[in-house]
Amino acid sequence: MEKIIEMKRLDCSVCILKSEATKNLSVGELNILNQNCVDVDFKKEEVIFKQDALSSNIIYLQSGMVKLIMDGPQRKQILKIKKAPCYLGLPTTMGDKINHYSAIAIIPTRACFIDLGSFKELLRLNHDFSYEIIVELCKNELEQFHRCINLVQKQIFGRLANNLIQFSEDLFDSDEFDLPLNRNEIANLVCTSRETVSRMLTELSEEKIIKINGKKIKILNKDMLKKLREKG
DNA sequence: GCATTAACCACAG
């Protein structure tokens, strides 16, 4: 029995290559991590954690991509798309006992579940580790503030342009990519209707700013797209 | 008034 568990244990040193925070861990601390985390593979559309469920894990995304969704009074709202490597659910696990949003894989995703107690222990033990976690949280907060301004003060072309640029620059590092969401979900992300997204995408295509073929998008005129983003 | 923006409905591939 002990042996099987032993075999299933993972080697966190692999992840060290990716996470700014775990780079700082000593051998002993890494051992704590090693013995208190499990990694899981998720298929597209599988739920990684669910709103209103009890949360007792910090989740580290090793690979893949995820959408964060919150049930609002009117409808479900896509809060953000997150790409590995990153931590998931820091605010939802540290902020309350219960998840305030759900995370769903949008492509095959590998995630590491870290026991909350052990994670807190590492925060106490290693200041450099904690520092990196704080940096990640701060970046997240700034991003949210920008997203808020973007949503509230821009019209839909600006909002859509902003999100297309983010897909290209932050998620795919390419001017050509497959949309990870259907039109309805894009509408939800941009806070508009599905029909409006359709119309605007075809319009952007007619203006030769982007090229669309189903979910495939190619940005042809990034300058123009950026102007749209600025103008709102 | 008239124009613009964008949501909602309906219908067709």
Added chain:
DNA sequence: CTGTGGTTAATGC
């Protein structure tokens, strides 16, 4: 699931 057309309400010259 998507794209398009018609309609409608709100807002701003």
